[in-house]
Amino acid sequence: MVYKPRLIDRLFPSNCLLCGTGTSSGLNACEGCIExxxxxxxxxxxxxxxxxxxxxxxxxxxxxxxxxxxxxxxRYDYPVRELLLRFKSGGDLAAGRLLAELMARQIDALxxxxxxxxxxxxxxxxxxxxxxxxxxxxxxxxxxLGGRLGLRVEPRLAxxxxxxxxxKSLSAVQRRRNLAQAFHARPCPGRRLILVDDxxxxxxxxxxxxxxxxxxxxxxxxxxCLARAV
Numbered sequence: 412m413v414y415k416p417r418l419i420d421r422l423f424p425s426n427c428l429l430c431g432t433g434t435s436s437g438l439n440a441c442e443g444c445i446e447x448x449x450x451x452x453x454x455x456x457x458x459x460x461x462x463x464x465x466x467x468x469x470x471x472x473x474x475x476x477x478x479x480x481x482x483x484x485x486r487y488d489y490p491v492r493e494l495l496l497r498f499k500s501g502g503d504l505a506a507g508r509l510l511a512e513l514m515a516r517q518i519d520a521l522x523x524x525x526x527x528x529x530x531x532x533x534x535x536x537x538x539x540x541x542x543x544x545x546x547x548x549x550x551x552x553x554x555x556l557g558g559r560l561g562l563r564v565e566p567r568l569a570x571x572x573x574x575x576x577x578x579k580s581l582s583a584v585q586r587r588r589n590l591a592q593a594f595h596a597r598p599c600p601g602r603r604l605i606l607v608d609d610x611x612x613x614x615x616x617x618x619x620x621x622x623x624x625x626x627x628x629x630x631x632x633x634x635x636c637l638a639r640a641v
Contacts, residue, residue, distance in 0.1 A: 428506055429490055439509045448513070449486040451639050458614055459483040459639045476614060477621040478632045482523055483611055483639035484514035491638050495609055499548050507548060507609075510637045511555035518635070524560055525633065527603055531557050531564045534608040534620055535571040535594065552637060553607040568604070569596040569620060594620045600628035611636040 427434050427441040434441040454461050455468040459481040462468060485491040491510065498507035518524060533549035541547055550566045557564040572595045604624060606617060611634070621632045 428494070428509055438512055439505050440513075444490075445513065447490075449488040449491060450517070451483045451486050454483070454639070456480055459611060459634075459636070461486060461639065461641055477618055477625060478606070478634045481611065481617075481634040481636070482518070483636045484517050485510070485638045487610055487638040487640040495638060499544070499609065502545060504546075504551065507551055508555055511552045512559065514552075514635070514637055515556050515559035518556070518560060524562070525603070525605075529562060529603045529605055529633075530568070531562050531607050531635075532568050532604050532620075532624070533564070533566050534606060534616060535566070535569055537571045537573075549608045552609060556607060556635065562605070567597070568599060569594050569624060594623040596620075596623040596627035596629075598627050599624060601630045602628070603631045604629050605633045605635055608634070608636045610638050610640055612640040 425434060425439050426432065427444055428439045429444040430441060432441050438445070451459060451461055453463060453465045455471055456465060457467055457471040457476050457478070457480065460468050460470075487495070494503075494506040494510055497503035498510070531553045533547060533553040536544070536547045536549070547566070550564075553564045553566070556562065571593055573593045606620060608616070611617065617634055621634075624632055
């Protein structure tokens, strides 16, 4: 797959969302700010936890995840954290698009699009959350990645059938209980799917959604997230 920049981005320079200077990079960020972003380099291939070398972490060795691989473009640290907060809580769609565009470039540079027929599945939000926010941030990210990397996006392959309390203050065990039976997947026998989300924290949401899709017949599942909380 080849990253496909938009012609309009090359014709009309924009300002950097981080420092405000003009940029002709085709993105809402200057080259200096892009270079300073906390990229998620060497990491566990199963949960994307940053490590000194790319190897399975102790947690994944003890409890193998349901996804066959995970990739996070950045660490959830300044200024990625602030851009994501502007995106999710402030409705700043340009901030979310910037991070998704940069991740698409990383995926293309790493040749990380798996061979074969794969489909992007954004993590569903409960209808109440979509009503409050006005959009599903995971679907917005998936649309950018799919458009740039030539991958199909199917947001309706899974849906959230049970709303749950905010997960921010919960432990990993509490998050799992909180998400039990939260998702319902359509039949997808033999499909290869890449889940897309904004932040990977404990992996509880990913595990619950992956289990639902595997129960529906999926052959293999991977995960792409913009940021990894550490």
